[in-house]
Amino acid sequence: MKGVWAVFYRELMFYRRRGVRTVLSSVIYPALFLLAFGYGIGKGARVSGMSYITFLIPGLITMSSMNQAYGISVEVNVSRYYFKIFEEYLLAPIGRWEIMAGEVLYGMGKGLLPVLFLLGYSAFAGIGLRITPLFLLCLFLHLLAFALLGFIIAMAVESHADQAALSSFVMVPMIFLSDTFYPIDKMPLLARYLGYFSPLTYSTKLIRGTLLPGSHLFSFKYLLFMVGIILALLAVAVVLVERAEA
Amino acid sequence: MEIEVQNLRKRFGEVEALRGISFGVFPGEVFAFLGPNGAGKTTTIKILTGLIREFQGEILYRGEPFSPRILSFKRVIGVVPQHNNVDRDLTVEENLKVHCYLHGLWGKKQRERIREVLELTGLQGHLRRKADHLSGGMKRRLIIGRALLHEPQILFLDEPTVGLDPAVRRSMWDLIRGINVLKGCTVFLTTHYIEEADMLAQRVVILDAGRVVAQGRPQELKEALGRYTLEIYHRDRIEEEFFQSREEALERMRSLDVPAKVREVNLEDVFLSLTGRRIRV
Ligand SMILES: Nc1ncnc2c1ncn2[C@@H]1O[C@H](COP(=O)(O)OP(=O)(O)OP(=O)(O)O)[C@@H](O)[C@H]1O
Ligand SMILES: [Mg+2]
Numbered sequence: 001m002k003g004v005w006a007v008f009y010r011e012l013m014f015y016r017r018r019g020v021r022t023v024l025s026s027v028i029y030p031a032l033f034l035l036a037f038g039y040g041i042g043k044g045a046r047v048s049g050m051s052y053i054t055f056l057i058p059g060l061i062t063m064s065s066m067n068q069a070y071g072i073s074v075e076v077n078v079s080r081y082y083f084k085i086f087e088e089y090l091l092a093p094i095g096r097w098e099i100m101a102g103e104v105l106y107g108m109g110k111g112l113l114p115v116l117f118l119l120g121y122s123a124f125a126g127i128g129l130r131i132t133p134l135f136l137l138c139l140f141l142h143l144l145a146f147a148l149l150g151f152i153i154a155m156a157v158e159s160h161a162d163q164a165a166l167s168s169f170v171m172v173p174m175i176f177l178s179d180t181f182y183p184i185d186k187m188p189l190l191a192r193y194l195g196y197f198s199p200l201t202y203s204t205k206l207i208r209g210t211l212l213p214g215s216h217l218f219s220f221k222y223l224l225f226m227v228g229i230i231l232a233l234l235a236v237a238v239v240l241v242e243r244a245e246a
Numbered sequence: 247m248e249i250e251v252q253n254l255r256k257r258f259g260e261v262e263a264l265r266g267i268s269f270g271v272f273p274g275e276v277f278a279f280l281g282p283n284g285a286g287k288t289t290t291i292k293i294l295t296g297l298i299r300e301f302q303g304e305i306l307y308r309g310e311p312f313s314p315r316i317l318s319f320k321r322v323i324g325v326v327p328q329h330n331n332v333d334r335d336l337t338v339e340e341n342l343k344v345h346c347y348l349h350g351l352w353g354k355k356q357r358e359r360i361r362e363v364l365e366l367t368g369l370q371g372h373l374r375r376k377a378d379h380l381s382g383g384m385k386r387r388l389i390i391g392r393a394l395l396h397e398p399q400i401l402f403l404d405e406p407t408v409g410l411d412p413a414v415r416r417s418m419w420d421l422i423r424g425i426n427v428l429k430g431c432t433v434f435l436t437t438h439y440i441e442e443a444d445m446l447a448q449r450v451v452i453l454d455a456g457r458v459v460a461q462g463r464p465q466e467l468k469e470a471l472g473r474y475t476l477e478i479y480h481r482d483r484i485e486e487e488f489f490q491s492r493e494e495a496l497e498r499m500r501s502l503d504v505p506a507k508v509r510e511v512n513l514e515d516v517f518l519s520l521t522g523r524r525i526r527v
Contacts, residue, residue: 006347010333013340084331088392090297092348093320246297 003094007102010085011075015110026113030064034121037181048183048215054127058208059180061118062142066200069111069146070171074163076103076154080244087246096241100151104237107147108140115139134218135210141226142203148233155240179204199229247306248273248400248432249294254303256289263289265456266303271400271434276426278443279436280513281453282525287436288328290453291404294434295325321349324398324431328405332385332392334378338369341377342392349396359395367391367421383414390421394429401425403435407442419446438525440514452517459520468511475515479505486515 015022038053045052080086089099122129157163177184177191178200184192195201202222209218249271256264264286271277279287292298294305296314305312307319333341342363346356364370367387372380377388386406393401406422407415423446426433437443443450444464451461460467472488474495481504488511489495495508517525 002347002350006344009347010336010340010344013344014333014335017335079333083334084327084329085333087297087327087331088345088348091295091320091323091325092345093317094348095317245299246292 001098003089003092003098004101004105006092006094007089007099008105011103011106014075015106022110023113026064026068026110027117029067030060030114030118033060033063034118050212050215053125054212055183055208056181057118057122057127057129058211059204061115061139061211062178062200062204062207063175063180064114064118065111065139065143066146066175066203067171068114069107069143070150070153071110072103072107072147073150073153073157074160076151077157077160077163080154081158084246086244090244090246096244097238100237100241103151103154104144104147107150108143111143111147129211130213132210132213135207138203138206138210138223138226141223141230142207145199145203145226145230145233148230148237152233152237152240155237155244174198174200177201179208199226202226202229247271248308249434250304250306250309251290251294252304254290254293254301254305256286256293256298256301262456264293264301264303267451267453267456267458269451269458269461271432272449273432274426274430275448276422276433276435276446278447278450279434279453280438280440280443280450280517280525281436282438282523284455285438285453286456287453288404291325291402291434291436295323295402296320321396322399324393324396324401326386326389326393326401326403326406328408328436330382330385330389332377332380332388334376337374337376338380338388339373341388342395345392345395351396359397363391363394366394366424383410383418386410386418387421390425394425394431397429398431400432400434403433405436405438407437407439415442422446440512440517440525444513450513452513452520454517454521454523460516464513467513467516471511471515471519473511475509475511477507477509478502479507486518488515 038056047055119129119131153163153166157166177195178198179195180200184195184201187195202225205217206222206226209215247270251270252268253266254264255266267290279290281287289298293301296319299314312319333344339360342360343356346359351359364373367390369384369387369391372384377385380388390406403422407418410418419442422433422435425431435446447464449462450464450467452459472490474489474492476487476489476495476498478485478487487498489498492508499506499508514525
């Protein structure tokens with residue numbers, strides 16, 4: 001366990017040094033989306049039997065927390081290949097999985113910030129979201145899945161150009177095809193099918209479903225599905241970190 | 247024997263980085279790997295410290311077979327890598343703390359270890375400075391100090407003075423000697439500086455293109471050639487001849503009609519006579 005803390009501590013100190021800048025960047029995005037879609041276009045609009053802003057906020061929660069949690073891919077990659085800080089971890093008498101756990105924990109922590117911001121905002125604006133243990137469980141699974149994905153990408157994709165391409169060809173489309181801004185069952189057939197392949201679709205349904213119990217979006221089927229995805233990601237992450245050499 | 251290596255081989259695709267090297271390191275000594283760029287020095291250190299997991303050959307640490315997967319080996323070794331990998335976004339203190347946590351050092355013990363290492367490396371006043379703002383020499387001291395936090399019994403130093411100016415290099419030599427003598431730490435260092443191996447090491451392995459070309463005490467290796475070198479400056483090349491006494495060398499020099507110089511034999515001569523090339527081209 002000492003390795004988990006060591007790695008997490010390093011990232012915490014790193015994050016602290018970046019301070020205000022990083023916190024702001026994790027909040028500015030959802031705030032802008034809120035303004036543009038929630039108040040600009042969506043004012044007075046209704047989707048799936050609720051006001052658009054009520055529909056949108058859970059989507060913004062999953063989108064922005066995914067971005068932050070997945071974002072460790074770049075940070076971990078830079079500290080491994082560019083600054084060679086990873087070498088310190090590989091030399092230490094710790095299990096390789098501890099490195100993974102420390103980084104993933106950090107990614108999950110980063111993902112939590114915009115969630116807190118958006119939940120705070122909705123309480124303030126009087127949007128009735130219900131925070132239940134089931135919601136917390138779904139949020140946990142969502143953060144875990146995307147932090148793991150970020151870690152995997154950091155280990156597997158060495159070049160920055162490839163990372164950027166992955167982001168614009170996979171991550172960004174995923175945001176638009178995953179129920180975040182608009183229900184995918186209202187989309188053209190192709191987009192809908194693509195959406196079914198995106199794990200974000202399921203975590204969005206789970207998070208929106210638990211925050212808005214009236215929406216009937218929640219299903220244990222999705223929950224099991226997320227657990228399955230996480231187990232698969234975990235297996236890949238463990239193999240990659242075990243194989244890592246300096 | 248602290249470390250025994252038998253017939254160590256490593257390929258990177260087409261490149262044969264190590265072509266079957268064997269050597270031993272004795273407890274408490276300063277042991278040096280001397281060799282030009284690409285000789286396989288870093289590859290050897292990476293294998294011995296578990297950073298490269300795939301290799302062929304046999305490695306014993308104090309008689310026990312080494313495997314990169316056994317964590318207990320990692321507690322007895324400290325490693326200073328060739329490239330500077332201080333965590334530049336963190337302070338000196340935070341850099342040291344991360345290493346302490348990695349080795350399970352907490353609380354009072356941690357503070358004690360950090361204090362001792364700061365004293366040893368002369369970084370006392372810099373605890374709260376960002377590592378990135380330290381000078382090159384201080385960054386080197388920081389990574390050496392970091393490697394000593396968990397009190398390793400064997401310290402690996404991969405080209406510890408490369409890129410440092412001569413005065414800083416000398417102070418680094420003093421530090422390394424201090425660690426060896428005061429801490430009783432076995433030191434395994436690599437270098438391509440002849441003086442460094444000569445000054446610091448009790449024993450040297452001369453490595454070239456993945457092969458051991460010579461090993462032994464610097465004194466013995468040199469004496470096998472002679473004690474004095476006569477450098478003869480021909481128009482297109484420098485020729486070297488070896489003599490047991492200065493008188494013989496001077497006599498030979500007077501008999502020549504080209505410029506020449508007499509000096510003591512060094513390890514470069516050993517390398518040259520064995521490989522036909524110089525260490526630094
Ligand atoms: N990861 C790698 N992939 C491919 N080839 C490698 C790799 N690491 C080392 N090599 C090759 O193996 C050989 C030995 O390299 P090594 O780094 O061990 O040399 P060295 O003695 O440390 O040299 P230097 O003084 O430049 O540090 C070189 O030819 C190098 O190009
Ligand atoms: Mg090297």
